[in-house]
Amino acid sequence: MLKEACPECTGDVSVAPEVELNEIVECAECMAELEIVSREPLIIALAPETEEDWGE
Structure with a gap:
């Protein structure tokens, strides 16, 4: 497992190598x-918020 600090709370985030x-x-x-x-x-970074496209 790979580890990196969460940019929001600085807690450990573990992700699979793949x-x-x-x-x-x-x-x-x-x-x-x-x-x-x-x-x-x-x-890792905070994921962007999804925005409404209102059917555009």
């Missing part, structure tokens, strides 16, 4: 949705 780029994972401590920004080195 995690995909741009995959969304969840912090077990604060439940924040996080996006895999880079695999080597492992970098």
Whole structure:
């Protein structure tokens, strides 16, 4: 397992070594949705909020 600090609560986030780029994972401590920004080195960031497109 790969580990990185959650950008929201600084808790440990563990992900499988085969995690995909741009995959969304969840912090077990604060439940924040996080996006895999880079695999080597492992970098995670808060996932962007989904926006309504209102049918556009």
